[in-house]
Amino acid sequence: xxxxxxxxxxxxxxxxxxxxxxxxxxxxxxxxxxxxxxxxxxxxxxxxxxxxxxxxxxxxxxxxxxxxxxxxxxxxxxxxxxxxxxxxxxxxxxxxxxxxxxxxxxxxxxxxxxxxxxxxxxxxxxxxxxxxxxxxxxxxxxxxxxxxxxxxxxxxxxxxxxxxxxxxxxxxxxxxxxxxxxxxxxxxxxxxxxxxxxxxxxxxxxxxxxxxxxxxxxxxxxxxxxxxxxxxxxxxxxxxxxxxxxxxxxxxxxxxxxxxxxxxxxxxxxxxxxxxxxxxxxxxxxxxxxxxxxxxxxxxxxxxxxxxxxxxxxxxxxxxxxxxxxxxxxxxxxxxxxxxxxxxxxxxxxxxxxxxxxxxxxxxxxxxxxxxxxxxxxxxxxxxxxxxxxxxxxxxxxxxxxxxxxxxxxxxxxxxxxxxxxxxxxxxxxxxxxxxxxxxxxxxxxxxxxxxxxxxxxxxxxx
Numbered sequence: 167x168x169x170x171x172x173x174x175x176x177x178x179x180x181x182x183x184x185x186x187x188x189x190x191x192x193x194x195x196x197x198x199x200x201x202x203x204x205x206x207x208x209x210x211x212x213x214x215x216x217x218x219x220x221x222x223x224x225x226x227x228x229x230x231x232x233x234x235x236x237x238x239x240x241x242x243x244x245x246x247x248x249x250x251x252x253x254x255x256x257x258x259x260x261x262x263x264x265x266x267x268x269x270x271x272x273x274x275x276x277x278x279x280x281x282x283x284x285x286x287x288x289x290x291x292x293x294x295x296x297x298x299x300x301x302x303x304x305x306x307x308x309x310x311x312x313x314x315x316x317x318x319x320x321x322x323x324x325x326x327x328x329x330x331x332x333x334x335x336x337x338x339x340x341x342x343x344x345x346x347x348x349x350x351x352x353x354x355x356x357x358x359x360x361x362x363x364x365x366x367x368x369x370x371x372x373x374x375x376x377x378x379x380x381x382x383x384x385x386x387x388x389x390x391x392x393x394x395x396x397x398x399x400x401x402x403x404x405x406x407x408x409x410x411x412x413x414x415x416x417x418x419x420x421x422x423x424x425x426x427x428x429x430x431x432x433x434x435x436x437x438x439x440x441x442x443x444x445x446x447x448x449x450x451x452x453x454x455x456x457x458x459x460x461x462x463x464x465x466x467x468x469x470x471x472x473x474x475x476x477x478x479x480x481x482x483x484x485x486x487x488x489x490x491x492x493x494x495x496x497x498x499x500x501x502x503x504x505x506x507x508x509x510x511x512x513x514x515x516x517x518x519x520x521x522x523x524x525x526x527x528x529x530x531x532x533x534x535x536x537x538x539x540x541x542x543x544x545x546x547x548x549x550x551x552x553x554x555x556x557x558x559x560x561x562x563x564x565x566x567x568x569x570x571x572x573x574x575x576x577x578x579x580x581x582x583x584x585x586x587x588x589x590x591x592x593x594x595x596x597x598x599x600x601x602x603x604x605x606x607x608x609x610x611x612x613x614x615x616x617x618x619x620x621x622x623x624x625x626x627x628x629x
Contacts, residue, residue, distance in 0.1 A: 200257055201237065204230040207261060208268045210275060213283075214256040221253060222283040224325075225272035227265045233257065250283050263399070266333045270395055273324045284325070294330050295322035296395070298388065303352035303381045304374035305388050307343045309334060321395050335502075338365075340431045341391040342372045343384075346472070346496075350374055352381045364473060364493065367537040368502055394432075403432060454497020457599030461542065464588060464596050465568060465581065471541035472496055474599075475528070476607035477555070478546040479509075479520045487512060489524035490611035493540070494603050504610060518554035521545060525558035533564075545571040546604050549587075552580045572600050 204211075209229045213222040226232030242248055262268035276284045298319045299305045309331055313320050324330040338345065345365070350357060357377050365371035372379040372387070390402045410425035462470045474494040481487035493503025507527060512519045525543070532539060545555045552571035559566045571580045577597060578587035590597040 197255065197257065198237065201230065201234050204233055204259060205261065206230050208263070208265045209259050209261045210268055210271045212258045212260075212275070212279075212281075213254040214258065215253045216255050218256070220258075220279050220281050221250070222281050223272055223275045223279065225262075225265075225268040225329075227268070229259055233259075266336055267399070269324065269329050269333050270321070271397065273322050274397065276325070277323075293323035293325070294327045295320050295324070296330060296334065297321075298392065302350070304344060304350050304379075304384050306345060306347070307334065307338075307388075307391070308345050308347075319392065337391065337394070338370050340428055341387050341394075342370060342428075343388060343391060344371050344374055346375065348375050352377065361538050363538060364495065364500070364503055364540075367535060370502070399432070403429065406432070453595055454599060456595040458497050460594065460596030461599065464579075464590065465542070465570065467541070467568065471568075473538075473540040474542045474544055474603050475503075475540040476544045476546070476603040477521060477524055477528075478604070478607035478611045479517050479524070480608070480611035481515060481520075487515075487520055488611055489520055490607050491524060491528055492603065492607045492610055494606075497599055499606055506610070517547065518550055521547070521551055521554040522558045522561075525555045526562060529558060529562055529564055539567045541568060543567060543569040544600060544603050544607075545569065546574075546607060547571050548573040548578070549580050552582065556582060570600075572604050577601065 206228050208225075208227050210223060210225050211229060211233050212220045213224075215221050224232070236247065236251055236254075242251075260271060262271055293311070295310050295313045296307065297310045297313055298307050298321075299317060300319055301317045309327070311327075313322075322330070334345070337343075346363065352374075355377075357375060360375050362371070362373040362376045362378070366373040366376070366378075372384060374381075374384055390405065393399075393402045406425055406429045410422050410429060413419075413422035413425060458470050458472070461467070472495060474497075476490075476492045476494070478490050479487065480490070487509040489507040489509060491505040491507070493500045495503075505528070507524050509520045509523055511523050525545075531537075543555060545551045548571060552569065555569050555571070556566060559569070566582070569582060572578070573580065573587070576587075576589075577592070578589055579597075579600065580587050
């Protein structure tokens with residue numbers, strides 16, 4: 167079920183609710199005064215009826231703008247709120263330090279107060295939860311719509327899946343928890359030979375899969391995450407500051423520096439971007455897990471792939487040629503892993519040479535940073551584009567991982583050493599996942615291409 171709150175206003179803002187303006191509801195002037203008094207900062211708003219009962223709770227990045235949108239003329243025709251917005255005679259609000267804080271506060275209030283017009287969230291398990299496992303050496307944190315009854319700590323339900331996905335990614339930058347499904351045994355030394363994924367390379371996971379952190383230290387991070395999710399941010403900050411000072415006195419400078427950076431990140435949480443930028447797509451049109459399992463079977467892989475890297479090229483008449491590279495983890499886009507490349511070594515139209523350059527630059531970057539190669543390299547195109555990517559690996563003397571290409575129109579999959587393409591059903595989960603990666607790479611390349619054209623038109627060649 168969709169969120170009953172209206173979209174952010176695109177017309178007049180809260181100041182348009184002044185007397186004499188056509189968008190004003192005359193009978194709501196006391197309420198309008200409350201709206202005009204709201205801050206333009208993150209927080210949670212609570213709508214009340216004539217008996218003073220809270221009937222709806224929502225969160226906002228900009229409280230005044232969001233709440234005002236309910237009382238514009240356009241909102242009267244919104245089927246999500248028109249049947250109950252007339253009950254609202256008063257409102258209250260709670261300030262939040264950041265949009266993430268507001269999201270968590272909203273979920274806690276809905277669970278505690280059970281507002282009548284948030285009723286769809288109270289019992290429907292199709293709404294998303296943040297779930298933390300409790301019976302593992304290294305507890306995992308993940309998004310779920312099917313929460314378990316035991317062995318987990320649940321937070322939610324949350325009104326919007328997109329906001330929760332964004333919050334998880336923002337919080338992972340600070341607490342560096344794992345989101346994978348690996349069953350890690352801290353007493354099994356074989357895990358020391360396991361290669362960590364991209365999340366460790368970009369400093370968003372402490373790599374318990376490689377035993378680079380001991381269970382006690384990892385669980386301390388998870389405990390802090392739980393305290394933060396429960397609204398005890400001040401306790402977390404105080405603990406981290408005390409531990410940082412102790413580490414510094416004990417000459418444990420590396421530990422002190424890590425705590426300093428995490429402390430600063432938590433203090434500046436509201437400066438770390440917004441939830442929309444970090445969120446994964448709210449609606450994913452196919453089951454990513456089934457798609458990944460299908461790819462293992464179709465491509466005859468030894469294990470189910472986790473990371474897919476997509477490459478595409480964009481140009482207009484041979485000018486402003488650019489390349490894009492997108493990263494998917496567990497079947498969903500991982501935006502911190504996106505890269506753009508302005509093609510430097512190719513003149514005119516030559517998609518093959520452009521693909522060789524993009525793949526070569528990516529290989530060199532991964533080698534320099536000692537980062538793992540993705541499980542699958544997906545190239546947009548047919549056999550020619552696939553061979554161009556393979557040439558890049560061979561030229562650099564690198565063992566070729568799983569590299570495939572997906573041709574448009576017929577949606578055929580080309581793999582090295584096989585003359586005929588693989589043709590899957592158009593309803594195949596595996597094909598839909600590859601199309602998703604391919605289309606995202608194309609979108610990202612086109613966006614950069616248009617950016618370069620705009621800068622060129624304006625005389626700015628700095629992109």
